[in-house]
Amino acid sequence: MKSFFQLPLIALVCLFAACAPLEQELGAQSTVPQLKPDMAVMEDGIALPLRHWPAKKPKAILVAVHGFNDYSNAFDVPAKWFAQKGVSTYAFDQRSFGKNNNRGIWAGSEVMTRDLATFVTLVKARHRDLPVFVAGVSMGGAVTMRALGKGWLGHVKGVVLVAPAVWGWRSMNLFYRAGLWSAAHISPASTATGSGLNVWPSDNVEMLREIGRDPLMVRDTRIDAIYGLVGLMDEAYDASAQISKPILYLYGANDQLVPRGPTFKTMKTIKSDKRVVYYKNGWHMLLRDKQAKRVWQDILVWMMDAKAKLPSGEEITDKLKSRNIRPVAGRNN
Numbered sequence: 001m002k003s004f005f006q007l008p009l010i011a012l013v014c015l016f017a018a019c020a021p022l023e024q025e026l027g028a029q030s031t032v033p034q035l036k037p038d039m040a041v042m043e044d045g046i047a048l049p050l051r052h053w054p055a056k057k058p059k060a061i062l063v064a065v066h067g068f069n070d071y072s073n074a075f076d077v078p079a080k081w082f083a084q085k086g087v088s089t090y091a092f093d094q095r096s097f098g099k100n101n102n103r104g105i106w107a108g109s110e111v112m113t114r115d116l117a118t119f120v121t122l123v124k125a126r127h128r129d130l131p132v133f134v135a136g137v138s139m140g141g142a143v144t145m146r147a148l149g150k151g152w153l154g155h156v157k158g159v160v161l162v163a164p165a166v167w168g169w170r171s172m173n174l175f176y177r178a179g180l181w182s183a184a185h186i187s188p189a190s191t192a193t194g195s196g197l198n199v200w201p202s203d204n205v206e207m208l209r210e211i212g213r214d215p216l217m218v219r220d221t222r223i224d225a226i227y228g229l230v231g232l233m234d235e236a237y238d239a240s241a242q243i244s245k246p247i248l249y250l251y252g253a254n255d256q257l258v259p260r261g262p263t264f265k266t267m268k269t270i271k272s273d274k275r276v277v278y279y280k281n282g283w284h285m286l287l288r289d290k291q292a293k294r295v296w297q298d299i300l301v302w303m304m305d306a307k308a309k310l311p312s313g314e315e316i317t318d319k320l321k322s323r324n325i326r327p328v329a330g331r332n333n
Helices: 003-018 072-084 109-126 141-148 174-186 205-213 225-242 260-269 291-302
Strands: 040-041 046-051 060-065 088-093 131-137 158-162 247-252 274-279
Touching: 040 109, 046 072, 046 109, 046 247, 060 072, 060 141, 060 291, 072 088, 072 247, 072 291, 088 109, 109 131, 109 141, 109 225, 109 247, 131 141, 141 225, 174 225, 225 260, 247 260, 247 291, 274 291
Parallel strands: 060 088, 060 131, 131 158, 158 247, 247 274
Antiparallel strands: 040 046, 046 088
């Protein structure tokens, strides 16, 4: 009789195993990485599309790492501005995104972190005499933090974290955790669009409409990709205490995607030389908001002199007392 009652449990375990979240497989590490004009070849032979915005007389190099469902085109406007100011920008499409094959299939945090480390090494080899910085945006910020925690960005002079994704499992309530875990193991290939949630990533409506028409943006997001992203965000938070590089941490008061609570916890956990800017009119997509130029100017000044006064005037102290920062009315932080 006991074994009879165990049958449903065994069947349920088998169902979950059969529908485990899907990740791309890493190929054999048999290729010498190289940087080509329009792609970066990784150790397993995968060629990641890249974009380069060169300055005529570069004073610094910026490696830009895009966010979830986005791709390298996210940096087109700011990178052109930086090029005019003497900063050359490189950006690549991370696996799962942009022009890559298997778009929408989660690549896994380990693979994505190694790709970034390899890409930075290739860029530094090309520009040995110039300082190299990394700007990680949202998910790209989480990948960057994980790489920093592992000590894989030794060639980098400093890092800009732009609203990094740090809303991991530990920051979610039990209902969210249970729901996402169940969905990812029962129906991992199911998709969600986020439509109807009334969540705004930016106040730049014209830009949002433009990317909404972009065929390279991922719109129907697989549930197991969201599951993988949450795991990455947890790993990014774990890595924050291990970061030793200078950090410029940027966050907007109107960010509706990465909550304020885990953001301020992460800010406090980072013990390296850091400066934090809290933009009262900023949203999640700080580099593309209506006030984006204020953000670009802060980044540029910091890259040229990490101790200089930031032009926005919105830097907050190292005490980082979030209770002194008023949240936007009606937001759930």
